[in-house]
Amino acid sequence: MRRAVSQIAGAAIALLVTACSPFRVADMLAPKNGYERETGIAYGDLGRQKLDIYRPSQPNGDDAIIVFIYGGSWRMGNRADYRFVAQPFAAAGYTTVIPDYRLYPQARFPDFVRDIAAALAWIQREMVGKGKPPRIVLVGHSAGAHTAALLALDRRYLEAEGLSPDIIKGWVGLAGPYAFDPIKTKSTTAVFATVRDDVRQAQPLTFARGDAPPALLLHGSSDGTVYPWNSEMLEQAIKAKGGRVSYQPLDNIGHIAIVVSIAKPGLGGAPVLKEIATFIRGL
Secondary structure, three states, rough: HHHHHHHHHHHHHHHOOOOOOOHHHHHHHOOOEEEEEEEEOOOOOOOOEEEEEEEOOOOOOOOOOEEEEEOOOOOOHHHHHHHHHHHHHHHHHEEEEEEEOOOOOOOOOOOOHHHHHHHHHHHHHHHHHHOHHHHHHEEEHHHHHHHHHHHHHHHHHHOOOOHHHHHEEEEEEEEEOOOOOOOOOHHHHOHHHOOOOHHHHHHHHHHOOOOOOOOEEEEEEOOEEEEEOHHHHHHHHHHHHOEEEEEEEEEEOOOOHHHOOOOOOHHOOOHHHHHHHHHOOOO
């Protein structure tokens, strides 16, 4: 086992030295099997309103559909870059969906949240069926965790799509900025200019409620991009309302390592896939 982990780490270091991004390394290490993929499915009329579906070659009998929302500071990202996330989920037997969404400067808050709500409406309509029990599990990283939190906590986004908030079975946030002030953060001021007069509307912390879907919050202790107090504060707020939430700090894990760990624990250093799978089984 140690030898395998060492080989993974060695491969990652070698590739990084040759200027490959961590995501490229993760994609190269993720197997090309375990799933059947459908790409470029439109869930709306706009150019970036498309999604990919990864169907497991060997379903595990759990009817949960994982929807992964990637990060990128609301300015960058593409669903095609996250096969390394979908493959392990599919190999574990879960149908996995990765949607694109509009980015700044073409979009500003809350356009990207509305896009993912529209994607969930498509999933509920086309993959789950009207009136069926909740099956969707949101998993978001960074900016994507912020969107996942808003969709799980603020009822307005799903209700605007004619959906009950109960379609979400549970949600997982990886290193999410749930309590930060985007107006006071230089890189996000323009993205969130629409809430300059009421920034609380963009903070998931505002919408903590006891009857929200169960949540798992994972955050690396070494994250210098989105500080762990975001997850700590959201956990406290949800618990204060009587909600079901678990916060698990991950020692010596940074902002990118937490998501590439899904592909290979030895690459990022944390058992993120195991933690998420355990959480889903407990829903």
